Amino acid sequence: MWPEGIRSAVALTVDLDGETPWTVKDPDIAAQPSALSMAQYGPRVGVPLILSLFDEMAVASTFFIPGKSAEDYTETVEAIAAAGHEIAAHGYTHTPPFRLTRDEEEAELVRALEVLGGFSDSVTGYRAPVYGVSVHTLELLAKHGIRYSSNFMDDIKPYRHAGSEVVELPVQWIMDDWTQFVHGSDDWLAQNATSAHVKQLWMEEFRAIHELGGLFVLTLHPQVIGRPSRVQMLAELISEMRSVEGVWITECNTIANHVAQEDA
Numbered sequence: 001m002w003p004e005g006i007r008s009a010v011a012l013t014v015d016l017d018g019e020t021p022w023t024v025k026d027p028d029i030a031a032q033p034s035a036l037s038m039a040q041y042g043p044r045v046g047v048p049l050i051l052s053l054f055d056e057m058a059v060a061s062t063f064f065i066p067g068k069s070a071e072d073y074t075e076t077v078e079a080i081a082a083a084g085h086e087i088a089a090h091g092y093t094h095t096p097p098f099r100l101t102r103d104e105e106e107a108e109l110v111r112a113l114e115v116l117g118g119f120s121d122s123v124t125g126y127r128a129p130v131y132g133v134s135v136h137t138l139e140l141l142a143k144h145g146i147r148y149s150s151n152f153m154d155d156i157k158p159y160r161h162a163g164s165e166v167v168e169l170p171v172q173w174i175m176d177d178w179t180q181f182v183h184g185s186d187d188w189l190a191q192n193a194t195s196a197h198v199k200q201l202w203m204e205e206f207r208a209i210h211e212l213g214g215l216f217v218l219t220l221h222p223q224v225i226g227r228p229s230r231v232q233m234l235a236e237l238i239s240e241m242r243s244v245e246g247v248w249i250t251e252c253n254t255i256a257n258h259v260a261q262e263d264a
């Protein structure tokens with residue numbers, strides 16, 4: 001499945017949501033001066049810290065960005081592109097496609113691709129907001145030239161969707177910083193795990209996936225992972241992963257291209 005000498009792959013992905021998850025949930029929230037400030041921390045402070053870490057450690061990453069966030073934070077997205085990271089689509093307003101009609105979903109995708117096309121010549125990946133794809137998503141992705149999805153939780157290895165050219169890079173909540181550091185059952189701000197706990201959880205899952213020759217897709221949000229202690233933990237995590245033999249840490253499009261070629 002992997003190139004010679006490689007046992008497992010790792011994709012360190014970043015979902016640069018900005019304010020969109022909150023504004024799409026509650027359009028009136030902008031009237032509360034501090035309500036969106038945690039979200040604003042992501043592009044303002046979290047991304048520069050993450051970019052400098054990735055630069056120091058020579059990590060190539062994929063940033064999934066809602067079109068609206070790219071419009072709101074042009075300079076942040078320019079810095080991401082200038083650093084050589086992959087830019088991929090994450091809807092326009094951050095509305096999960098399963099809540100949309102087919103036409104609405106297609107309009108969101110087209111608008112997102114138009115905006116992101118201003119920052120990157122090659123946008124070939126898509127992650128739905130909250131991984132919430134619809135029954136139309138795969139067909140729409142293929143129609144608009146998207147070559148991989150990173151939304152499904154049904155495997156530990158990448159695969160090609162049946163009857164489609166679209167490659168899947170599977171995710172899971174265990175490998176998502178939001179559920180570890182933020183998400184409670186009734187309240188989005190219900191827990192604060194220590195970084196040590198989360199690093200242990202992720203290393204356990206990574207080592208087990210590595211043994212099985214799979215793909216570890218980490219989903220990070222700058223407003224969450226971008227807190228100073230968590231950025232330090234991310235540096236330690238990357239170092240520990242790299243100390244394991246046969247690990248390939250790279251961008252999603254590189255992994256998806258490899259899978260497509262293997263499967264051709």
Ligand SMILES: [Zn+2]
Pocket residue numbers: 015017021090094129130
């Ligand atoms: Zn998101």
